Amino acid sequence: MSGVVLYDYRLSSASYRVRIALNFAGISYSAVPVDLKEGEQKSASHLVRNPQGLVPVLEIDGLRLTQSLAIIDYLDQTRGLGLLPTEPAERAKSLALAQSIAVDVHPVCNLSVAQYAAALSDRAEDMPGEWMRHFIRPGLLAFETLLASFDQAPYCTGAKPGLADLCLVPQLYNARRWEVDLSGLPRILSVEAACAAHPSFAEAHPDATAPV
Template sequence: MRLVLHDYWRSSAAYRVRICLGLKGVEYERVAVNLLAGDQRGAENLAVNPQGFVPTLVVDGRPLTQSLAIVDWLDANFPEPPTVSKDPFVRSGQLARALAVAADIHPLNNLRVLKRLETQFGADQAAKAAWYAHWIVEGLTALERMAEDAGPFLGGNAPDIADICLVPQLANARRFDVPLEAYPKLLAVDAAMQALPAVQAAHPDRVRPT
């Protein structure tokens, strides 16, 4: 089975998939898609991702899109270690925590939204940074409450789909200088994740083009 990941080194959605691939020990190739250069809207990327996004995981020529859908496929085909539980209640909690990031924070802060704020509403860099921080604070505040029983990971003793989403989001928060002291549980989970070699290998600085 040949897996080819089309990604951008700084994309948090692509970062999630790299973490999942690493945790499962799955070998794959990478194709860089430069979002700042607009490669995502080029014919090559649109051929595998009609939305013009990253990531796309091409499996033996068949493209899979949307990071959480890709994680779900990986769980079905490479079940160890699992990132979602077979227990319906546990699974629901895992997905709720993952979506608190992937559905409630990330879409409001991605590159195309920030560009739209600038082009349509005249937002300058300070305004965009304030917008970015607002949604991160709102989302992480809720997730800190949802992590009440966390330890060492959000769902307990092993990383799950929510941890995979948390790591890139905290990396983005740090990049935009969003204070994180109010989220000790999330920071502890992040530290536990960062201690894993698979997570270290997926870090944007490790895959950044030279």
């Protein structure tokens, strides 16, 4: 087994973005699946790795890291990925763009949240799909507007992939799973096409990983 281990669920947006970052850094790793649908994230063995009962968890450099944005920041800082600008104002703008997905949209569309919402609705028709669409479409529309402040050449904030791209692509995969309307998002879709052609994104795609 590789010295770097990723405890992973292939459909998890948070895990997906970390897989992209690992590929971008050129880091070989062993993936250990944690089946969220079967509740393996709440098993005693996984709670030792992460008391929150979440994925991903990354073991690297003698560390055990949790929280996808923190993991990506560590990889960025230690492997020089350049995922955010160094100039403070541009860095803040780029970070806000990424967080509009990772902090505002993704958490309310987390599988456990959506499942709980479906249970509270007494399994109303088209749940949790309706829940997902209710939050994802407005979040993507806002992201599209925010992109107008950046030059997509061809990625979200310029000529190389950045943190916003790593957050956007998994959310778009999730959007398609839940049949979210993606009309009126030309900037987003152009970025998605550019990312799809990049090996780091293609190799991290859920369809390129072993089924869970």
